[in-house]
Amino acid sequence: MKKLFLFFTLVCCAMIAGAEVPPDDEIWYEAMIKIELARPLIGDARVVSNEYDVSTGKWIIKLDRPVTAIDGRPFRNSFFLQSISLPNSVKSIDEEAFRGCSTLTTVNLNDGVESIGESAFFSCRSLTSVTIPDNVTSIWERAFLSCSSLASVSIGAGVTNIRQQAFDECTNLTDVKCWAKNPPSVGYDGFITFGTLHVRRGCKSAYEAAGYWKEFNPICDDLMLCTVHVDGLPEQKVTYKGEKYGNGSILHHVGDPLQISDFTPDEVAGYEAKVSIVGEDIYVDYDLETLDFADAETYDAGAVSFGNVINYTRSFNNTEWQALYVPFAMNYDEWSGDCDIAKILNIIEYDDDDNGTVDRTYLVVVKLTSGSTKANTPYLIRAKNEGDIALTLTDKRIEAAASRSTDCRSTENSYTFTGTYAADTDMYAGGYYALSDGILKKADSAGTTLKPQRWYLEITPREGGAYAVKKQSIDILVKGETEGISTLSAAPSEASSTAFDLTGRSVKAGTKGISIVNGRKVVR
Numbered sequence: 015m016k017k018l019f020l021f022f023t024l025v026c027c028a029m030i031a032g033a034e035v036p037p038d039d040e041i042w043y044e045a046m047i048k049i050e051l052a053r054p055l056i057g058d059a060r061v062v063s064n065e066y067d068v069s070t071g072k073w074i075i076k077l078d079r080p081v082t083a084i085d086g087r088p089f090r091n092s093f094f095l096q097s098i099s100l101p102n103s104v105k106s107i108d109e110e111a112f113r114g115c116s117t118l119t120t121v122n123l124n125d126g127v128e129s130i131g132e133s134a135f136f137s138c139r140s141l142t143s144v145t146i147p148d149n150v151t152s153i154w155e156r157a158f159l160s161c162s163s164l165a166s167v168s169i170g171a172g173v174t175n176i177r178q179q180a181f182d183e184c185t186n187l188t189d190v191k192c193w194a195k196n197p198p199s200v201g202y203d204g205f206i207t208f209g210t211l212h213v214r215r216g217c218k219s220a221y222e223a224a225g226y227w228k229e230f231n232p233i234c235d236d237l238m239l240c241t242v243h244v245d246g247l248p249e250q251k252v253t254y255k256g257e258k259y260g261n262g263s264i265l266h267h268v269g270d271p272l273q274i275s276d277f278t279p280d281e282v283a284g285y286e287a288k289v290s291i292v293g294e295d296i297y298v299d300y301d302l303e304t305l306d307f308a309d310a311e312t313y314d315a316g317a318v319s320f321g322n323v324i325n326y327t328r329s330f331n332n333t334e335w336q337a338l339y340v341p342f343a344m345n346y347d348e349w350s351g352d353c354d355i356a357k358i359l360n361i362i363e364y365d366d367d368d369n370g371t372v373d374r375t376y377l378v379v380v381k382l383t384s385g386s387t388k389a390n391t392p393y394l395i396r397a398k399n400e401g402d403i404a405l406t407l408t409d410k411r412i413e414a415a416a417s418r419s420t421d422c423r424s425t426e427n428s429y430t431f432t433g434t435y436a437a438d439t440d441m442y443a444g445g446y447y448a449l450s451d452g453i454l455k456k457a458d459s460a461g462t463t464l465k466p467q468r469w470y471l472e473i474t475p476r477e478g479g480a481y482a483v484k485k486q487s488i489d490i491l492v493k494g495e496t497e498g499i500s501t502l503s504a505a506p507s508e509a510s511s512t513a514f515d516l517t518g519r520s521v522k523a524g525t526k527g528i529s530i531v532n533g534r535k536v537v538r
Contacts, residue, residue, distance in 0.1 A: 039077045051075075084106070095115045098122070109154075113136040118140055135161060147170050156182065159180070159181075175198055188209030190205075190212070197221050208230045211230035239264060240272065252289075305319075315415055318413055336394065337392070337393075338355065339468055346385055354382075355396075447472075
């Protein structure tokens with residue numbers, strides 16, 4: 015007896031932060047000529063290539079793994095280096111990493127950088143401004159010593175310690191912003207010029223009393239480091255001076271105190287937003303409402319919408335499996351009391367009489383026991399009791415209408431599950447299968463259509479495939495409720511030593527791994 019098993023799974027002239035960031039295994043730079051690296055390693059990553067990209071106008075250093083540190087002094091005294099962009103994976107810029115890069119004007123850091131080492135940018139005489147990310151806690155000795163063009167510095171909120179001579183001989187440094195609430199400690203000759211100091215609102219008196227910091231004149235408390243809170247909406251839904259911010263995002267603001275009129279909330283499903291500022295927190299609350307979402311109604315929304323609560327009502331005439339395709343996610347605790355939801359795993363087909371035609375077909379699914387479903391994705395749903403079931407879903411977004419397909423390909427056939435929100439799918443003309451009473455059945459009469467919020471199955475023979483499907487229905491196997499392959503009853507046949515792998519190809523008896531012999535699954 016031959017069995018065919020088909021498996022699938024659904025499957026900145028400045029030093030700045032926040033610019034375009036390379037992939038974790040790449041470093042981008044601009045230079046007058048190619049930079050010859052001092053060694054073939056950057057941190058613990060090995061250099062694979064160092065080539066010019068015509069499309070971007072940058073040199074790209076490709077590495078064999080994500081780079082976490084700029085150490086080993088790979089760029090020291092690279093006189094022709096003009097700019098460099100580091101990936102998000104970089105956490106530390108180590109000792110003398112860019113020392114002596116005299117034409118370096120731009121270093122694009124990322125918010126993940128936590129440490130700037132000793133003499134890291136010593137004598138980078140072309141840097142004019144520097145932004146230290148918030149995750150940095152210490153600026154080490156002589157980090158920016160003799161950066162004679164440096165005019166402005168922004169020190170991140172996380173910095174607690176500025177070591178000796180960190181900004182020594184920076185004779186043009188006249189503007190310093192410090193985002194730390196508490197004045198960082200400063201070592202000997204940490205600064206040698208004392209121009210304007212900008213600090214966060216409410217922190218001026220602390221800096222006026224602190225060593226080194228009190229030497230700055232004037233000291234202005236005109237900085238705000240704001241956290242934006244957007245109620246129930248994780249996306250970036252607030253615009254400030256052309257940039258978008260979302261729940262929990264940080265907003266740097268320099269200048270006059272924030273005004274509510276500074277912020278423009280995005281329109282969300284026609285609901286009005288209310289903005290309030292409390293201290294350094296910005297709150298954006300949308301006046302959302304409860305949405306009723308009835309099953310089997312045509313859904314044709316053109317954009318994402320939000321609701322505090324969605325009431326999803328569905329009628330069940332039996333307790334068999336039905337197709338589920340909805341434009342919102344559901345959490346396990348929201349459905350588990352009333353119904354089961356299953357994820358599609360694979361298709362199994364049997365050629366019982368070994369004649370090249372599939373005699374039995376099974377759709378294998380697994381019940382979800384935790385987590386969440388995804389919007390616009392085919393699932394199966396089964397009620398625990400007949401009648402109307404109303405599921406209460408909280409803090410949900412309803413996705414834009416999308417008919418999305420999930421494809422499974424074997425050596426013989428292609429199986430495509432397609433979701434729909436319309437009621438005009440011609441099931442008979444397409445030769446499609448739909449769920450009815452727990453069985454996938456092929457439409458047998460003209461004019462048969464599918465309800466909205468459902469999915470259908472299309473089986474397409476692949477070119478050259480030998481197996482044809484002759485059954486008009488497909489049974490459901492639930493992994494966990496049955497044992498899948500091991501519990502399927504085999505049709506009578508003569509005993510044979512012939513074995514097949516899980517794609518139906520003949521293999522030698524005794525082959526290691528999982529094979530099918532005489533209708534039984536064998537593991538060697």
